[in-house]
Amino acid sequence: MLRIPIECHFIHHAILSLHASCVELGGCAVCFTADSGVGKSTRARAWVDGLGAEFISGDRPAIRLAPDGNLACGVPWDGKEQIFRNVQRPLRAILEVRRAPFTRLRRLSPEQAFGVLIRQSFIPMWDADTAALALANVRRLSRTTPVYRLFCGPGADDAREVRRILFEHPEEIEEELPEMKVKEGFVLRTVVDEHMVMPTGANIGKFGGAVVLNDVSAFIWKQLEKPISREDLLKQILGEYDIDEATASRDLDALLAQLDEMGVLER
Numbered sequence: 001m002l003r004i005p006i007e008c009h010f011i012h013h014a015i016l017s018l019h020a021s022c023v024e025l026g027g028c029a030v031c032f033t034a035d036s037g038v039g040k041s042t043r044a045r046a047w048v049d050g051l052g053a054e055f056i057s058g059d060r061p062a063i064r065l066a067p068d069g070n071l072a073c074g075v076p077w078d079g080k081e082q083i084f085r086n087v088q089r090p091l092r093a094i095l096e097v098r099r100a101p102f103t104r105l106r107r108l109s110p111e112q113a114f115g116v117l118i119r120q121s122f123i124p125m126w127d128a129d130t131a132a133l134a135l136a137n138v139r140r141l142s143r144t145t146p147v148y149r150l151f152c153g154p155g156a157d158d159a160r161e162v163r164r165i166l167f168e169h170p171e172e173i174e175e176e177l178p179e180m181k182v183k184e185g186f187v188l189r190t191v192v193d194e195h196m197v198m199p200t201g202a203n204i205g206k207f208g209g210a211v212v213l214n215d216v217s218a219f220i221w222k223q224l225e226k227p228i229s230r231e232d233l234l235k236q237i238l239g240e241y242d243i244d245e246a247t248a249s250r251d252l253d254a255l256l257a258q259l260d261e262m263g264v265l266e267r
Contacts, residue, residue, distance in 0.1 A: 027089065056084070056085055059083075100151035105174065114138060188221050219237070220233065220255060
């Protein structure tokens with residue numbers, strides 16, 4: 001009962017509540033953020049178990065925006081993890097987690113970072129003035145703290161590789177690239193081993209029936225439900241299937257062209 005009014009109060013003091021697992025390593029904080037069920041807590045736990053990091057917050061750290069550097073702060077509440085410490089540490093990076101059988105970090109532009117953070121930040125939409133201020137705070141965070149897209153597995157070895165790249169070899173971090181995703185208003189359903197994309201809402205009148213996908217196309221569609229670059233999408237396919245890069249690249253471009261022609265792809 002107290003958390004929501006306090007988080008609203010935070011907004012007026014340049015503090016935002018972020019849906020993330022936050023750990024401390026080497027005196028600074030790293031946040032792992034993602035939609036529920038993707039594995040942000042698992043990746044954070046791998047840093048604790050494999051690197052000796054300590055949790056600051058398992059689910060909802062407060063991010064204090066400051067002129068000399070943003071701070072990640074523990075707060076006396078949490079989500080399902082119920083892990084928090086009364087500390088604040090300089091925020092080194094925010095990592096948007098994607099599941100993958102390889103380790104790769106890609107830098108996001110401020111606009112791309114804003115798109116990620118707005119989904120994971122507390123925005124009181126019932127209060128227009130406070131919501132507008134919260135959006136301004138998210139915009140400021142996206143411009144002052146590095147946000148990276150993280151592709152990796154859930155284990156301790158994966159955590160060590162991410163730390164190596166992030167802390168020791170930032171030159172290995174990939175540069176930002178244009179992204180794409182499937183438009184809102186479509187859902188993927190699997191019925192009796194058949195993958196079907198069905199329109200919802202206003203799209204029902206524009207698209208008659210459903211689109212049937214094979215296993216690989218359904219996998220690609222799932223990746224496209226969130227913004228992703230073509231290069232990273234190709235890497236995901238190569239990591240998931242035993243296929244040569246030339247064939248995968250050709251087939252991917254053919255599918256993307258088909259989705260473009262159908263008008264369901266947003267670039």
